[in-house]
Amino acid sequence: MTISGMTGFARAEGEHAGQRWIWELKSVNGRGLDLKLRTPPGHDAIEPVARAATNAKFKRGSVQASLSIARDASAATAIKIDIELAERLIAAGEQFKGRAAKPRWDGILAVRGVVQSEDAAEQTEEERAALEAALVAGFNIALEGLAAARQAEGRTLAAIFSDAADKLDAGIAAARTTAAAAPAAALERIRQRLESLAPDLKLDPQRLAQEAAIAATRADVQEELERLSAHAAELRSLITKPEPAGRRLDFLSQELTREANTLCSKSSDLELTRIGIDLKTVVDQIKEQAANVE
Secondary structure, three states, rough: OOOOOOOEEEEEEEEOEEEEEEEEEEEEEEOOOEEEEOOOOOOOOOOHHHHHHHHHHHHEEHHHHHHHEOOOHOOOOEEOOOOOHHHHHHHHHHHHHEEEEOHHHHHHHHHOOOOEEOOOOOHHHHHHHHHHHHHHHHHHHHHHHHHHHHHHHHHHHHHHHHHHHHHHHHHHHHHHHHOOOOHHHHHHHHHHHHHHOOOOOOHHHHHHHHHHHHHHOOOOOHHHHHHHHHHHHHHHHOOOOOOOOHHHHHHHHHHHHHHHHHHHHHHHHHHHHHHHHHHHHHHHHHHHHHOEEE
16 A cells, blocks of 8 residues: 545446436545535535545545436436416516517526426435435445545655655765765865965864864764654655555655755765755655645
8 A cells, every 4th residue: 555645536427217427526635625515406415425425535635526417318207387487587577678678488498497397396205315325326436436546646656755765865875975074074174274374383183183073073964864864764654554644744844854954054065065955855855745645
């Protein structure tokens, strides 16, 4: 198993008692979990079940779910026209006579409620419950498809994080080698500086070694490198777990940023500073991709 992303799309469709239904689910990044559900009028009872299923499946992400229902043409039932409603609409328009065009019959038919399916109000409780059960089952199928799409994105993200961890390890190893030579380099820099400032001054080797030791202590980055190494190991651990890791990766990237900044600020060596900048670049990539993880 591996981490999961937050972006994906899924579709499920089916038929029940002459009515075809289609679920479409889309998910994008989100700091928390948010479900926006759109269903046709009269199907509000589905919402609590759909929300519970979504909460059980995901922890983060903005999910949009839409349901459309249409009766099969082969199973289409007769329709009726509400003549009384149509007459009221025509009467209501009389007050605009001479100021607006007379209403057309096709326009009146387009008004909601004028044209009705004869069986719209004839569905029994058992039939409605059976339809809702079929719609909920379809939602769960689409939800599984969305989870699969998010897991596919997670595998891609895991590969990116794994490559970043490799770069961190390589940078830390290079920094250790450079830092090991820091005391000798500090001693040489102090000697060259003093010789350039006071060529005739006789240098005390013992005092020079003490100053070099003080400079090396101030520039010691071993603790930062140890913490960076531990954070790189934690990164590898997080991307192999199926549990939501987005927030932990976000916190981890903040810790990595802090250590890389400290490494650069302590460095008195040009090469070590370059390595620190490279590490900061990798950390920025980790932080950017962490925003895509559930």
